[in-house]
Amino acid sequence: MSERTIKHPVIEDKQNHKLTTQVTETGCQMSNLYDLINAVNELAMGYASEETTSLLGRLHRPLPPGEEPVRLFSLRYDVDRCYSDNVLAMPVSCITVLSFTLLGHTRFVCVSDTHLQTHKMDPLPDGDVLIHAGDFTQEGLPQEVVKFNDWLGTLPYKHKIVIAGNHELSFDPVTIKSWECMQRYDESELKDMYLKLTNCTYLEDSETNVLGFRIYGSPWQPEFFDWSFNLPRGQPMLDVWNKIPEGIDILITHGPPLGHGDKTMSEQRAGCMELLNTIQKRVKPKYHIFGHIHEGYGVTSDGYTTYINASTCTLRYRPINKPVIFDLPNPS
Structure with missing residues (x-):
């Protein structure tokens, strides 16, 4: 051969x-x-x-x-x-x-739920923008955040966009107070933990513009035990999604919408109905990137928005799911 x-x-x-x-x-x-x-x-x-x-x-x-x-x-x-x-x-x-x-396009490389397993992952593919949809740590401990930031610093992407997930306990004031593992740290050590992410753009209910693309990120999901960024279903979740402006090209959330990449091992749908309605009826992004439900890894579409569950780790926390790649024409 x-x-x-x-x-x-x-x-x-x-x-x-x-x-x-x-x-x-x-x-x-x-x-x-x-x-x-x-x-x-x-x-x-x-x-x-x-x-x-x-x-x-x-x-x-x-x-x-x-x-x-x-x-x-x-x-x-x-x-x-x-x-x-x-x-x-x-x-x-x-x-x-x-x-x-x-040619004439921007390449986006999407991962999520790496859970401190980046040293076990295959090298990431080439691209222009890296998107990480949260759960980059196990418990959001300061040393875990620093380790993740150091890894980001080794990557050659021109732009790196990151949101938190339910495992980033130190990013949510509620879980800083309620979780025992957070109590071993002084308040000053946990203040503004996102500032440790110096090698990326961190989004938390906020928007950034990258190469002409409008990208919005939010860490929330319907309540899941007592982890970070949890809210009751219904109006509390809708209040969060109402912050998302119209005209967004790429939406990043940690949790999935209902019916897309949200089926659990028990065959139940864990996605958020309010998020799905917000996407389909008002925001209408080209792409929606998320994770959270590891076994929901994959890509679906409703005919307008492409939904990407980019979970890197499997249900057993093995980081073997490949990054999901897509290209968008550069804005004129």
Whole structure:
């Protein structure tokens, strides 16, 4: 079996996308290329099926040093004509994608619920913006927050957006007072814990603008035992979601909305109805990123908003779920 990296253009069209591929000349089928072609076509049309989302989730290996990307067509190219016209005049039987980036787009890499397991995670994929949807610690202890911040400092992303989750006990004044593990610290050690996150932008019921994209983050979820940022269902949750402004491109919450990435091991739905209504009836973001329900990891859509449960850890706290990646066209 021989392997090589294609450095010349495979196919070119007016709309190009950076792509580096590795070709294995024996043992596989060309269906991989069909999947890739269809994925690029879908993205060019502003749509991503479940198959395309799954494919993009696997395109996370970085370019080899010194390798130039090749170019792949987009915009509804005829796959069958591509083969019948022998455009791909290469004696190959398998193409493996090493890196894929849409030109003129911003790449977002989403993780959540890493729970101090970052040292056990595979290297994160390339991208422009990292989003972490909370639960980056076990109990929100000061040394845990510092350790997470140090890890963020090693990552090459231009922008890193982080919210807290229910495990960040020291970020919520209520759980600072109620949890025994918080009592071993002086009040001064726990004050404004978010200020220890010097290697990211921390959002708590607040908005930031990154490369022209409006991003809003909030840590709340319906009450879950006595962890942080818990509120009763109904009006208390709605009051929080009413703070979210309209026109947001990307919404980050720790907990899921009802019906999307919220099914627990017991088959019950743990998502928030008030959050779902807020998203679908008023805010209508392009993407909603969250975690909290580890077993709900995955991507769904309601036809307008794409919902991403980016939980890195499984139900047994093994950090094996891959980051979820999506690209958005750069604002004009």
